[in-house]
Amino acid sequence: MILDNGCGISKEEQSKIFDPFYTTKEVGKGTGLGLAMAYGAIQNHHGVMEVESCEGEGSGFHIYLPLVKDAKRPEQAEVHFDLVKGKGETVLLVDDEKHVREIGEEVLKNLNYKVLVAADGEEAVEIFYDNYASIDLVILDLVMPRLGGGKAAEMMRKVSPDVPVIFATGYDRECAMACSSLPDRSILIAKPYKVGELSQVIRRLL
Template sequence: EEIKKAGDRAANLTRQLLAFGRKQILQPLALNLNDIITDMNKLLRRLIGEDIVLTAKLDPVLKKIKADPGQIEQILVNLVVNARDAMPQGGNLTIETASVELHEEYASKHVGVLPGNYAMLAISDTGVGMSEETQARIFDPFFTTKEKGKGTGLGLSTVYGIVKQSGGNIWVYSEPGHGTTFKIYLPQLESPATQTEIETKEEAAPRGSETILLVEDEAVVRGLARQILEQAGYKVLEASGGEEAVHLTTEHSGAIDLVLTDVVMPKASGKEIAELIKSIRPDARVLFMSGYTDEAIVHHGVLDSGVEFIQKPFTPASLARKVREVLESEPPAVTGG
């Protein structure tokens, strides 16, 4: 019995190393991610235990992908176990699927990413989160933050290998103390969008001339968002955090039509900053942005449902569209209190 167990463990370890090296033999089939998640529901609930609430939000019109079903199951199990281990006191675990289009702009900034239509699988937890140093190493084989004997350090590197071998990409967003979201993009089974189709869609991005206050602590994201907004015709005031944002709100003599703010920042949250700015400029609209999915954000209690929200990574066209939509929406009702 012990020898058999040791043999199984060795075979499993070999499979994981082969997956990381992208050398595993695949048996790809046309499949729908939603079906696999639904079929594995019972197993996943058993894996996480009773103090974690599992919620699934599946896109009903999700297109099929071509992948090895056993490997997709392996991705789900590894990411769900990872999320469970990050929530020793319990919490919320959200599994989502969506159809997304990755544009030339996004692909050019991410090595090995091809533009086209993808099925996205997102797994979010409300756990301990990760530092930037940990995030930089999580896909390395044998890297683990778990105590000795608790993990091989191969779970996430296996996920990475499978995703890459299936022609996809993986993206992680995490803030210490605020949980983690893994987003996996797998190519949809259809002819990839041609370059001209992508460009035409990008050109259709709506324009405006209003003033937007951009609040984002990450300089790279702030710079990109500013560039997109200015190219779409907007005037942009930028702040790296709450104090700077409030200072700009009081000092700026002209109108501030929209506040575009990150949700999770080091000192004050996006929600707190938005409330402060609204108390000074009640007419300003607010649009939140975050690397977490909208479902995860509501589960985290960071935002209420019904607020305006855009997920990172966004394309120039999707940000321009969302900004226009929020600016043209009905003004929020003023509540007394």
């Protein structure tokens, strides 16, 4: 059991805290993914996570995992992804790390995409508002200063509800993939991603 002495969680919020991108923190202070990923990872291990909380009295999280003796980790064969070229569509690439933007831009151009680049969520939203009619897909880092990827995507979809979004995260790959309740027409991939995998994910959404 994990306990805290914070302000507690209301009954209404308790039904939402495990949803991806749900957060009560101010803009730029949280992604709303921490509990969702923990919940997904525990479910992946056939466990259960429950919350017990009263407003003004803190919260407690009960985690139950099955006991496995002498378990051997299954060997995983390396997966190879064939490159799939684009058809000249425009992609908005958003990441706060300069080298990730530069490499990503080069990769996308080599895959035959036009590329717009932003360094954080706020800049991405501004670029999207100015160019949404020509942007076919958005690749968003989840954790960024000023405005995270989840909130940025929500704002973009207010003007273009069907724009496909790829959320990229540096969290542990298994935990990231466990967080499966994503908005429609969106996919979560773990960084660093393979070029072949990225190329196929893009085509799947387009």
